[in-house]
Amino acid sequence: MSGHGTPIPMTSHPCGPLTGTAEVPGDKSISHRSLILGAMAVGETKISGLLEGEDVLDTAKAMRAFGAEVTDHGNGEWAVHGVGVGGFAEPDQVIDCGNSGTGVRLIMGAMATCPISATFTGDASLNKRPMARVTDPLALFGTQAVGRSGGRLPMTIVGAAEPVPVRYEVPVPSAQVKSAVLLAGLNAPGKTVVIEKEATRDHSERMLAGFGADVTVEDTDEGRVITLTGRPELKPQVIAVPRDPSSAAFPVCAALITPGSDVLVPGIGLNPTRAGLFTTLREMGADLTYENERIEGGEPVADLRARFSPDMKGIEVPPERAASMIDEYPVLSVVAANASGTTMMGGVKELRVKESDRIDAMARGLRANGVTVEEGDDWWSVDGLGIGRIPGGGTCESFLDHRIAMSFMVMGMGAKTPVSVDDGGPIATSFPIFEPLMASLGARVDRT
Numbered sequence: 077m078s079g080h081g082t083p084i085p086m087t088s089h090p091c092g093p094l095t096g097t098a099e100v101p102g103d104k105s106i107s108h109r110s111l112i113l114g115a116m117a118v119g120e121t122k123i124s125g126l127l128e129g130e131d132v133l134d135t136a137k138a139m140r141a142f143g144a145e146v147t148d149h150g151n152g153e154w155a156v157h158g159v160g161v162g163g164f165a166e167p168d169q170v171i172d173c174g175n176s177g178t179g180v181r182l183i184m185g186a187m188a189t190c191p192i193s194a195t196f197t198g199d200a201s202l203n204k205r206p207m208a209r210v211t212d213p214l215a216l217f218g219t220q221a222v223g224r225s226g227g228r229l230p231m232t233i234v235g236a237a238e239p240v241p242v243r244y245e246v247p248v249p250s251a252q253v254k255s256a257v258l259l260a261g262l263n264a265p266g267k268t269v270v271i272e273k274e275a276t277r278d279h280s281e282r283m284l285a286g287f288g289a290d291v292t293v294e295d296t297d298e299g300r301v302i303t304l305t306g307r308p309e310l311k312p313q314v315i316a317v318p319r320d321p322s323s324a325a326f327p328v329c330a331a332l333i334t335p336g337s338d339v340l341v342p343g344i345g346l347n348p349t350r351a352g353l354f355t356t357l358r359e360m361g362a363d364l365t366y367e368n369e370r371i372e373g374g375e376p377v378a379d380l381r382a383r384f385s386p387d388m389k390g391i392e393v394p395p396e397r398a399a400s401m402i403d404e405y406p407v408l409s410v411v412a413a414n415a416s417g418t419t420m421m422g423g424v425k426e427l428r429v430k431e432s433d434r435i436d437a438m439a440r441g442l443r444a445n446g447v448t449v450e451e452g453d454d455w456w457s458v459d460g461l462g463i464g465r466i467p468g469g470g471t472c473e474s475f476l477d478h479r480i481a482m483s484f485m486v487m488g489m490g491a492k493t494p495v496s497v498d499d500g501g502p503i504a505t506s507f508p509i510f511e512p513l514m515a516s517l518g519a520r521v522d523r524t
């Protein structure tokens with residue numbers, strides 16, 4: 077959906093203290109999975125706190141097209157009446173996943189072992205992203221895929237009529253690839269095994285177990301070995317989606333760099349496979365505390381309290397932490413520019429195949445606002461100028477990427493002069509209340 081509209085230029089002005097409570101929306105990864113697994117269960121799954129951003133709404137629409145009944149009861153309360161594993165109907169329209177890599181890749185996996193075909197497309201950003209990383213392992217089940225050159229969307233997937241279970245070692249650190257294979261494995265008789273060398277977010281494993289699938293996870297010398305027994309009857313669930321740590325990153329980082337700030341971000345999912353940014357910020361010297369730590373719906377949750385942190389220092393971010401903070405590097409680079417010394421971020425090649433090439437997009441915008449950035453194929457570094465010392469005054473391209481747009485809006489809050497983006501429209505894919513929420517804390521973000 078994003079990328080089809082008129083660009084929405086935005087400007088973020090240097091501002092005074094950010095204070096108050098930031099109730100960020102539900103977790104995007106868990107929201108997609110709630111709808112997809114709900115559609116594959118028998119009976120009605122009830123979801124509260126669903127992220128109502130464009131990416132997830134596109135997945136809801138897709139689940140309807142595959143035959144599930146998806147009802148919006150208002151206020152983040154949704155119900156999904158599922159058709160059972162293997163029960164997807166053939167859609168009679170092209171499935172448009174908008175801007176969402178997670179949506180398209182997980183849905184391709186979920187339908188890949190059903191005897192149906194479906195054609196997928198997306199916006200100008202999604203149609204550039206690599207899909208072979210998903211269609212290669214799906215071919216092992218007997219699934220066929222025909223897309224544009226380079227394995228790009230639009231693409232038609234012909235589901236395997238007689239799927240066989242697979243054993244697959246994921247060659248890139250990607251929860252989307254892992255999850256696509258597991259979802260396909262649901263309708264393959266026998267045991268599907270997925271091996272990942274580096275742990276990536278494990279929401280699929282946790283939620284599959286919650287829905288009653290037989291799934292085991294073992295840490296071995298080979299890596300994490302996930303074994304799923306196919307053809308279960310998934311039981312409908314009652315799911316309370318925790319708030320998204322990747323969205324929390326924006327008010328948290330804005331508070332750290334804005335003098336006098338003290339912001340509470342309640343109820344944030346702190347699954348260790350997602351919390352790498354907060355560990356990194358604390359290592360840099362951020363005044364960031366976890367309050368009221370608890371378990372909700374099987375996921376660790378806490379209230380985050382972020383206070384202005386004038387003495388943060390650049391660090392070398394351990395490459396092995398990359399998967400646990402992969403979506404947070406853009407906003408981390410903004411904090412790094414407000415720290416003293418250099419921040420080195422390595423092992424981050426995956427950033428080049430997100431909604432944009434995120435190293436390139438951030439490097440351009442940081443440089444346009446007076447920050448020095450160096451980059452290589454799978455690393456980049458940012459030279460910190462110290463708090464309040466970013467000149468600002470530049471206009472950054474967001475390249476249809478919500479995280480790039482929001483990161484530059486955060487940068488403007490702590491810069492000497494305003495920072496603009498050419499298009500803040502994509503923010504609605506993951507954080508539709510970003511502008512009113514940041515305004516309620518005291519930020520000044522205008523549509524220009």
Ligand SMILES: O=C(O)C1=C[C@@H](OP(=O)(O)O)[C@@H](O)[C@H](O)C1
Pocket residue numbers: 104105106177178249250251252253255277402403426
């Ligand atoms: O599985 C998921 O929900 C996601 C996995 C990550 O992508 P990759 O699996 O491509 O790393 C992440 O960047 C994306 O925002 C959400």
Ligand SMILES: C=C(OP(=O)(O)O)C(=O)O
Pocket residue numbers: 104175176177178179403430431479506
């Ligand atoms: C990479 C992201 O999403 P997706 O891959 O689902 O488009 C993101 O939200 O930062």
